[in-house]
Amino acid sequence: MTAHTILPTTSGLPAPRPAPGRSRTPGRAKREQGSSPQEGERLRPLTRCQVEDRLQELGDLYAEVSGGGPWAWNQARTVFLRHLAADTRRPGFLLLIAETTALTGCAYGFPAGSAGPWWEGFDGHLPGNLLSRAASGRLFVVSEIVVPPRVRREYQDRAWNLARRLQRRLLADRGAVLGVTLVDSGDDGTVEALGSWGWRSAGDDALTALPTSPFRVLVLAPET
Numbered sequence: 533m534t535a536h537t538i539l540p541t542t543s544g545l546p547a548p549r550p551a552p553g554r555s556r557t558p559g560r561a562k563r564e565q566g567s568s569p570q571e572g573e574r575l576r577p578l579t580r581c582q583v584e585d586r587l588q589e590l591g592d593l594y595a596e597v598s599g600g601g602p603w604a605w606n607q608a609r610t611v612f613l614r615h616l617a618a619d620t621r622r623p624g625f626l627l628l629i630a631e632t633t634a635l636t637g638c639a640y641g642f643p644a645g646s647a648g649p650w651w652e653g654f655d656g657h658l659p660g661n662l663l664s665r666a667a668s669g670r671l672f673v674v675s676e677i678v679v680p681p682r683v684r685r686e687y688q689d690r691a692w693n694l695a696r697r698l699q700r701r702l703l704a705d706r707g708a709v710l711g712v713t714l715v716d717s718g719d720d721g722t723v724e725a726l727g728s729w730g731w732r733s734a735g736d737d738a739l740t741a742l743p744t745s746p747f748r749v750l751v752l753a754p755e756t
Contacts, residue, residue: 573630573637573694575701580620583627586635587613593635594678612676616640619675626705628698630679637679639698643706644671658712658749659734665709672708674699674752688728695729703754711752726750 578586591609598608619625619642627640644666658666665671683694690696703711712734715722734749 573632575628575630575697577705578627578629580625583620589635590616590638593638597678597680615675624706626702628701630694630698637694637698639674639677639702641672641674641702643669643708644673644712645669662712662734670709672703672706672711674702674711674713684725693729699729699752708754713750715748715750717746717748723748
């Protein structure tokens with residue numbers, strides 16, 4: 533696996549804001565206690581054949597979320613589809629889509645093993661306590677979470693946040709003990725967004741990278 537950011541780099545987007553302490557207009561808090569409008573987004577898995585049939589649509593979604601001009605759009609789309617094609621061949625691969633009348637998001641990954649192609653990129657970065665979980669097949673690699681910019685900015689701590697729903701369903705459907713992902717050390721925006729959705733550093737509670745490491749290894753508990 534070639535290590536890559538699991539969220540599209542969205543230059544120019546506002547940084548995610550922490551939920552606590554945010555000002556709210558009168559009456560909004562009462563509505564937030566109920567179900568979110570985003571609950572209307574249905575989550576469902578696609579088979580490998582269905583993924584192949586919808587590659588163009590998935591690529592368009594990723595490029596749209598990534599932002600930028602036509603050149604950046606095409607480049608992001610090409611890279612995403614290349615990674616997706618490689619990961620669909622992995623044992624236990626699972627891709628979920630979120631949709632209403634149109635595709636609104638997706639997330640995918642695969643169970644980690646004690647050896648094999650998945651290890652490329654993670655080699656030398658996983659702490660020992662995760663190696664044993666990988667060997668037992670209870671560690672799930674989350675390769676991508678593709679969601680609209682609003683999901684990165686609004687209500688990140690809510691259970692109905694679309695990113696939280698996607699990542700929770702991925703782990704539940706595969707019975708994983710932990711989710712794991714690898715993020716470029718310099719991609720602070722992605723690390724901040726993931727942190728707001730419950731991801732934590734594999735080494736400690738801080739979402740920081742070692743000075744000599746090009747990556748951050750983040751983990752996610754199934755109940756998050």
